Amino acid sequence: xxAGAVVGVRTRPDGLAGTAAxxxxxxxxxxxxxxxxxxxxxxxxxxxxxxxxxxxxxxGGAIPIPGVDYINYLIPxxxxxxxxxxxxxxxxxxxxxLQAGIVDRFRSLPMARSAVLAGRVLADxxxxxxxxxxxxxxxxxxxFRFQAGLVxxxxxxxxxxxxxxxxxxxxxxxxxxxxxxxxxxxxxxxPIFPFTFASSAFVPTETMPGWLQVFAENQPVxxxxxxxxxxxxxxNEFLNLNAGQVGLAVLWSLxxxxxxxxxxxxxxxxxxx
Amino acid sequence: MLAVEVEQLKKYYGDVHALxxxxxxxxxxxxxxxxxxxxxxxxxxxxxxxxxxxxxHGRARILGVDVTEDPGAIRRRIGLAGQSAAVDELLTxxxxxxxxxxxxxFSRTEAxxxxxxxxxxxxxxxxxxxxxxxxxxGMRRRLDLAASLVGxxxxxxxxxxxxxxxxxxxxxxxDLIEELVDEGTTLLLTTQYLEEADRLARQxxxxxxxxxxxxxxPDELKAQLGGDVLELHLEDxxxxxxxxxxxxxxxxxxxxxxxxxxxxxxxxxEDTGAxxxxxxxxxxxxxQLRDLSLRKPTLDDVFLTLTGHTAQTDEPEPTGxxxxxxxxxxxRS
Numbered sequence: 001x002x003a004g005a006v007v008g009v010r011t012r013p014d015g016l017a018g019t020a021a022x023x024x025x026x027x028x029x030x031x032x033x034x035x036x037x038x039x040x041x042x043x044x045x046x047x048x049x050x051x052x053x054x055x056x057x058x059x060g061g062a063i064p065i066p067g068v069d070y071i072n073y074l075i076p077x078x079x080x081x082x083x084x085x086x087x088x089x090x091x092x093x094x095x096x097x098l099q100a101g102i103v104d105r106f107r108s109l110p111m112a113r114s115a116v117l118a119g120r121v122l123a124d125x126x127x128x129x130x131x132x133x134x135x136x137x138x139x140x141x142x143x144f145r146f147q148a149g150l151v152x153x154x155x156x157x158x159x160x161x162x163x164x165x166x167x168x169x170x171x172x173x174x175x176x177x178x179x180x181x182x183x184x185x186x187x188x189x190x191p192i193f194p195f196t197f198a199s200s201a202f203v204p205t206e207t208m209p210g211w212l213q214v215f216a217e218n219q220p221v222x223x224x225x226x227x228x229x230x231x232x233x234x235x236n237e238f239l240n241l242n243a244g245q246v247g248l249a250v251l252w253s254l255x256x257x258x259x260x261x262x263x264x265x266x267x268x269x270x271x272x273x
Numbered sequence: 274m275l276a277v278e279v280e281q282l283k284k285y286y287g288d289v290h291a292l293x294x295x296x297x298x299x300x301x302x303x304x305x306x307x308x309x310x311x312x313x314x315x316x317x318x319x320x321x322x323x324x325x326x327x328x329x330h331g332r333a334r335i336l337g338v339d340v341t342e343d344p345g346a347i348r349r350r351i352g353l354a355g356q357s358a359a360v361d362e363l364l365t366x367x368x369x370x371x372x373x374x375x376x377x378x379f380s381r382t383e384a385x386x387x388x389x390x391x392x393x394x395x396x397x398x399x400x401x402x403x404x405x406x407x408x409x410x411g412m413r414r415r416l417d418l419a420a421s422l423v424g425x426x427x428x429x430x431x432x433x434x435x436x437x438x439x440x441x442x443x444x445x446x447x448d449l450i451e452e453l454v455d456e457g458t459t460l461l462l463t464t465q466y467l468e469e470a471d472r473l474a475r476q477x478x479x480x481x482x483x484x485x486x487x488x489x490x491p492d493e494l495k496a497q498l499g500g501d502v503l504e505l506h507l508e509d510x511x512x513x514x515x516x517x518x519x520x521x522x523x524x525x526x527x528x529x530x531x532x533x534x535x536x537x538x539x540x541x542x543e544d545t546g547a548x549x550x551x552x553x554x555x556x557x558x559x560x561q562l563r564d565l566s567l568r569k570p571t572l573d574d575v576f577l578t579l580t581g582h583t584a585q586t587d588e589p590e591p592t593g594x595x596x597x598x599x600x601x602x603x604x605r606s
Contacts, residue, residue: 011378011379011380011383012378012379018378021375022375022376025372025375025376026376028372029361029364029368029372032363032364032368033361033363033364036363036364036404037363100359100361100362101356101359102359102360102361104320104325104353104359105353105359105360105373105420106376107323107324107325108323108324108325108348108351108352108353109348109373109376109377109424110345110348110349110376110377110378110424111376111377
């Protein structure tokens with residue numbers, strides 16, 4: 001076969017469009033993997049259902065929030081927490097690929113470098129979107145309702161998805177640092193627990209001791225939850241919810257994405273030296 | 274144009290010199306063998322040539338292109354298979370190859386057409402729609418090789434393609450490799466097996482501790498070794514001295530003795546007369562043998578001859594912590 005004939009069958013455009021095509025190819029592969037790993041699918045489906053039911057019935061009676069049903073307070077918290085948990089799969093999946101030699105296969109191919117990471121993040125974000133919608137559905141069954149209109153409801157889902165996307169990049173960088181699935185598995189819980197529990201997810205931050213309150217009120221998970229809550233409940237003086245929080249959450253998501261995208265791509269390039 | 278041109282290539286990991294000044298020039302066409310034990314630096318070299326690793330020092334050109342200057346151009350023209358690259362367990366054979374085709378830039382239709390063509394080629398068409406998880410070791414290696422063929426490579430880098438395979442699967446893979454060579458593909462093959470290098474490669478380099486310690490045709494290498502080895506195990510170890518005296522003058526070099534096991538080895542080459550004569554003499558002295566064998570030279574013999582030590586090495590190949598551990602505990606029988 002001559003070189004000319006070989007070049008002839010390549011139809012991928014150069015530049016960004018080519019990179020996008022590679023991202024879709026890698027994402028598709030990761031998607032197929034999700035559907036062929038029933039344990040992962042079942043667990044990531046059961047987890048939000050369990051959280052919604054458990055937290056609602058365990059804490060629901062103990063935490064009175066004036067003028068708000070606890071389920072309407074809880075769902076935004078559950079969704080952001082579940083999104084962070086879900087995003088941590090990016091670290092584990094990436095380390096599995098590194099260990100299995102799949103990443104080396106990708107490296108040896110004439111594809112966009114960033115597509116290996118971006119394709120995984122895209123697949124993980126779509127899976128996270130499914131989990132977000134599932135949590136809302138389960139919530140609906142036990143009384144959750146959007147109270148600020150359809151547009152805000154859609155915005156709420158978008159804000160949560162954007163935050164999940166940004167968090168996937170954090171965990172992509174962690175995966176490249178930890179290198180093995182075992183290490184990644186252990187490492188991801190170090191940020192997950194303080195950030196999701198020391199937040200406004202389950203209880204108003206006012207109930208926490210002062211030093212913890214300072215952290216809980218000024219960290220990105222709380223920003224994302226408050227933004228979602230505003231979009232679910234509308235303005236609420238007691239919970240200090242207003243439109244500005246949506247802007248803050250979007251800004252923080254973009255900031256996290258920017259910083260960790262840069263770090264992850266750098267780590268990825270350097271891991272070949 | 275040469276397929277591979279390597280000058281004074283070095284790769285250091287701190288104090289570990291995985292490659293310590295390798296020179297190579299591989300012409301287009303045929304199989305070029307890279308022979309060496311675990312940890313010799315074979316995988317490091319292949320990874321540099323496949324643009325997965327950057328060299329610390331020196332130059333490597335693939336098909337006329339420098340690996341550090343335009344890795345993208347090289348990736349379009351080479352295929353990598355074996356230890357260094359994998360296939361996805363959860364995807365089917367066809368899905369794996371379709372994905373690789375798409376990443377080479379083929380359209381969806383073209384990628385699928387090419388996947389089926391290659392699957393047919395490597396005799397995996399029947400298993401095309403099964404997940405790789407269900408494949409045998411031999412099928413997996415064939416698919417791995419198939420993935421490297423999708424992009425019509427001019428140069429194939431095969432990193433220990435048959436390590437861990439049973440003899441039958443190894444034979445199948447060898448046949449496939451020979452077909453590829455007949456079609457004009459250039460192959461660089463790394464192996465720990467002298468037999469494999471002998472069967473496939475026209476030219477060989479032997480590497481150890483990151484350096485080339487010998488090069489030539491398989492026949493030249495075997496001539497250096499002196500060929501077949503007669504091995505004797507005595508019933509009565511007290512007779513060793515008598516036996517060594519009797520064997521004097523036979524074979525291409527004086528007999529050697531392994532002090533731990535009491536195994537006496539005599540390199541006899543193609544000279545079967547020496548074997549007959551040796552046995553006749555031992556019988557005359559009424560030496561009882563517990564065991565006797567005539568074997569082909571192995572990689573260990575190559576190393577014993579070339580370096581004075583066997584292929585066992587404490588120098589790890591640092592391609593990752595896992596690989597390092599594997600290199601230490603690896604089976605080098």
